Amino acid sequence: MDLNAKIYIAGHRGMVGSAVNRFLKKTGYTNFILKNSSELDLTNQHAVNTFFEAEKPEYVFLAAARVGGIMANNTYRADFIYENLMMESNVIHAAYKEGVKKLLFFGSSCIYPKFAPQPMKEEYMLTGLLEHTNEPYAISKIAGIKLCDAYRAQYGCNFISVMPTNLYGPNDNYDLQNAHVLPSLIRKFHEAKLNNESSVTVWGTGAPRREFLHVDDLAEACCFLMGSYNEEGLVNIGAGEDITISELALLIKEIVGFEGTIEFDHSKPDGTPRKLLDVSKLTSLGWTYNISLREGLKRVYDEYSAQHLVN
Numbered sequence: 496m497d498l499n500a501k502i503y504i505a506g507h508r509g510m511v512g513s514a515v516n517r518f519l520k521k522t523g524y525t526n527f528i529l530k531n532s533s534e535l536d537l538t539n540q541h542a543v544n545t546f547f548e549a550e551k552p553e554y555v556f557l558a559a560a561r562v563g564g565i566m567a568n569n570t571y572r573a574d575f576i577y578e579n580l581m582m583e584s585n586v587i588h589a590a591y592k593e594g595v596k597k598l599l600f601f602g603s604s605c606i607y608p609k610f611a612p613q614p615m616k617e618e619y620m621l622t623g624l625l626e627h628t629n630e631p632y633a634i635s636k637i638a639g640i641k642l643c644d645a646y647r648a649q650y651g652c653n654f655i656s657v658m659p660t661n662l663y664g665p666n667d668n669y670d671l672q673n674a675h676v677l678p679s680l681i682r683k684f685h686e687a688k689l690n691n692e693s694s695v696t697v698w699g700t701g702a703p704r705r706e707f708l709h710v711d712d713l714a715e716a717c718c719f720l721m722g723s724y725n726e727e728g729l730v731n732i733g734a735g736e737d738i739t740i741s742e743l744a745l746l747i748k749e750i751v752g753f754e755g756t757i758e759f760d761h762s763k764p765d766g767t768p769r770k771l772l773d774v775s776k777l778t779s780l781g782w783t784y785n786i787s788l789r790e791g792l793k794r795v796y797d798e799y800s801a802q803h804l805v806n
């Protein structure tokens with residue numbers, strides 16, 4: 496991408512899209528097309544077609560998605576599959592029709608089977624049953640990958656797919672019912688500290704293992720792939736290391752400085768037992784992560800606590 500290329504970031508206000516935008520700006524890119532959901536409803540095919548015809552973006556980062564943690568995925572099952580299928584179908588088809596030079600689609604590590612061997616390689620997609628709690632979301636993301644590959648095969652479109660691991664960073668969702676585990680625990684420990692509470696409740700058993708990547712690392716990896724990777728299939732983006740939810744809780748407790756105890760609510764689901772990406776494909780292409788989990792957590796906690804000085 497040359498520095499004045501016209502770039503459309505779908506979902507630029509979300510955690511992923513805003514990180515891509517920050518990274519590209521820092522690198523010297525200036526020619527962005529950015530529309531929030533009230534200006535452009537990506538589930539509306541006519542609106543998306545009209546937008547692409549008028550703007551004719553050269554490059555597209557498709558980061559717009561309905562996303563959430565284990566409870567949100569499990570509760571809003573219809574919304575998660577419907578909205579994601581509509582957004583990705585509309586944007587990918589319009590990108591084909593208007594001759595977009597390259598499109599990058601964001602998937603998710605939940606596209607892999609619930610009991611996939613660990614760490615999970617790209618070729619494990621569609622080799623087993625999915626985790627029930629986020630199956631509708633995962634099906635929509637698998638459809639997105641297949642859309643990119645089908646438009647590449649039939650029409651020669653340079654559309655690529657990346658599978659990020661669990662992400663965290665600026666513009667994350669901290670709503671306790673709908674958020675992912677990492678922002679939820681930051682909020683829970685922070686509020687417990689401010690309120691002098693004696694304990695914090697962590698959902699499930701604490702035994703599941705998850706991998707976490709700072710979204711600024713993801714943005715860097717995606718821009719690296721936008722410049723260098725032109726194949727069908729998918730590329731995992733992660734750190735290649737995971738920890739248990741209990742260990743994550745202890746680390747966040749320490750960084751927040753909470754002195755009470757941790758309790759586990761066994762009535763809440765654990766979800767997939769382990770989700771660790773095999774990142775050897777990305778490593779062999781020439782990219783590895785920079786921000787350690789401890790360093791990344793300190794950064795997000797500094798940002799979060801500065802905005803939430805009182806409960």
Ligand code: GDP
Nearest residue numbers: 564565674675676679697698699703764765766
């Ligand atoms: P998942 O990776 O799709 O399962 O989504 P989450 O990030 O929401 O959950 C990851 C794991 O953390 C699951 O085992 C949850 O039960 C566990 N967990 C522990 N405490 C919390 C919490 O406060 N919020 C969320 N969302 N998950 C939690």
